Amino acid sequence: MSNETLVDLIRTKRDGGALSGPQIQRIIQAHTAGEMADYQMTAFLMAVFFRGMTDDETVALTEAMLRSGEVIDLSDVARPKVDKHSTGGVGDKVSICLAPLVAACGVAVPMISGRGLGHTGGTLDKLEAIPGFDVNQDVPTFRRLVDEVGTCLIGQTGELAPADKRIYALRDVSGTVEAIPLIVASILSKKLAEGIDALVLDVKVGRGAFMKTVEDARALADALVRVGTGAGKQVSAILTDMSAPLGRTVGNAIETREAIEILHGDGPDDLRACTLALGAEMLLLGGAASTEAEAIEKLEAAIVSGEGARVFERVIEAQGGDPSVVETPDKLPSTQYTVEVLADEAGTVVGIDPLEIGLTAVSMGAGRTRADQAVDPAVGIELCCQRGDAVEKGQPLALLHVHEPDGVDPTAVRVRQAFSFGEAAETPLIVDRRRG
């Protein structure tokens, strides 16, 4: 063991062996310390791609990555602490209405989110559409707001799971992103560093998601639940449909506005259903409800009473933003123009390609193709119909929120082509649930 080199460990995995906890810990520690070169790590990652990992190995990898940096201590927060993580989709603004609603029901939500990259948006970009909202809060402030307000919505701090950050960057450029143990350890190491008791995972499935098939999504969900449980946390996963954008909006301010509508009891059905399903699971794991029906009832009561909206106002104010956007969403940034995208045929909408809608929104400035790009909070795409709707020729399919209507035709063409027409087909929003 003492004479074992890092190359020996790579070869063990390459040849199909399982590594022990201390061996995996050694790999992560050596890489973090610079003793294991990046060109050794990528060879190891590719070997994991081919050989996989046992759950014990993935738990050890998660814990080693988790321990590579700070682990936030929220033990002073008396309430149960439950977070939600989505594997990413188009139009997914659930976190923004979910966190205040769940907090209003007595479960603390310490939420560390990401930014948009590629076709998927990011919660941080959407929150930053609120004037003054600051997603960069230090750990003591984060802890205080989770305790006092019930939630705090921030970006990744430099000190949480730094090993994951380095390894993720290497996976991206070495063709080793698509390996379930690596995906699981990456997600869980960051989330467990938040100091949570339990975690609900929204595993998106479909053309707009990382997992394209229910089979792949279920495999990821099961691995997340098993490994999270193995790491000592309560973990559930819900598979939700991403064969079309979630809700009616894709952009930053317009998505935040839509999330606020949910807090007011309005907003589209699919977004509300997704929020309630995830929220119910969080209340169950947090012990704030003993049945799903009771949980849904509590969440709906927090909508009707306006308590969810009040929590959101409080957290906006505490994070430096203008809380009046909750009651006056017109204060959110908007564009001077909206341009209608008209149907050029009559028919029933059977598909709205989320990948194409997401990429078109990025091309309008709502997202980024490189991590260092800024986003435009105001622009985006508002869908005027959903799957199952019958439309007439000339009826608007979508509205483009743009600063300048000239030259918008190619964008309109892309959005129109994202729609497909034919025989209506039912797609359930909640595809499956996986519990530990």
Added chain:
Amino acid sequence: MSNETLVDLIRTKRDGGALSGPQIQRIIQAHTAGEMADYQMTAFLMAVFFRGMTDDETVALTEAMLRSGEVIDLSDVARPKVDKHSTGGVGDKVSICLAPLVAACGVAVPMISGRGLGHTGGTLDKLEAIPGFDVNQDVPTFRRLVDEVGTCLIGQTGELAPADKRIYALRDVSGTVEAIPLIVASILSKKLAEGIDALVLDVKVGRGAFMKTVEDARALADALVRVGTGAGKQVSAILTDMSAPLGRTVGNAIETREAIEILHGDGPDDLRACTLALGAEMLLLGGAASTEAEAIEKLEAAIVSGEGARVFERVIEAQGGDPSVVETPDKLPSTQYTVEVLADEAGTVVGIDPLEIGLTAVSMGAGRTRADQAVDPAVGIELCCQRGDAVEKGQPLALLHVHEPDGVDPTAVRVRQAFSFGEAAETPLIVDRRRG
């Protein structure tokens, strides 16, 4: 194609696809130019480990690595130019007697060799035991000696296949050494850069070799023959036994001395048989003989006439060494002491572990564990018996050539333990032949 990233190419291989010639060329050129990072190359190499390469891919890899540096132009040398490459073993001093003998028979031998590393020795270290012998010759001198003397024995120049040098270093530290397409491309790119017409490969098989089983060795030999042929060269491979050291000596000066014995018609049977088998194949490929029997006859005649020895004297002199060592091998460096290793039981020798003998010789100073170490030319292990010999208790099994007999006991124990006794078993020296 133009938008294809290096990550796309890694993923294509990872997912089991075959890369085109231009795609492989792009990988090697991008890596050589620093556009492809080492951490991308090792992920690619690990994907090749799992997915393999078609012969077309391996030919393209060989040619791309070959063209990453200088290719020596020996077209001015009228004689056919044939080299031999061994995959490496213990006591393998064949090159030293083979090159002069083959040259004496009319085939030019442009030979670029390596140094010892780990348990295997290197031809350059053995040649440097000859006082004054300089293995560092520039390309014009190399070309002139191959033309005028018929052979020249040098080390790798910096300009030959630099891509292989970089990639080999990465393979060594990333657990990707054992991938046949990578081994084949590494061997052939260096050898084809010598400007040869044909190549004979000595694929060693057994415990002292890189390939431990006949099956693995045959797979490597076949791939070398197919890919070398695909790259437009005549290539044959001979599988030879490395389940025991070749010949009676393991060290530098003592191995050179043994090679000189072969040129004088003496020396051990296995070393002579190996030399003649490889030499015959070289004469056949070089067109200097039309049957194996005729080739063997010519090689034996070059021994009897002393012509092989004369060529060796000429090349030693041309490379700055003392040619009188050929007639007076006592001029080679030697140790003041030899210590006998005695049999502690009577029996028939059935095995002499080449790995253990090789490693013990390294520990005595004959080899190196790191590339920057110097070797001691004089020390080494001389075997007093071979497999099949019956020995009495107290009879010498080996002689240790040492500068200082004190403290040699642990070395003697290791050498003694490398011998095994039992029922005699015949192991053929020439295991198989593979021709294009």
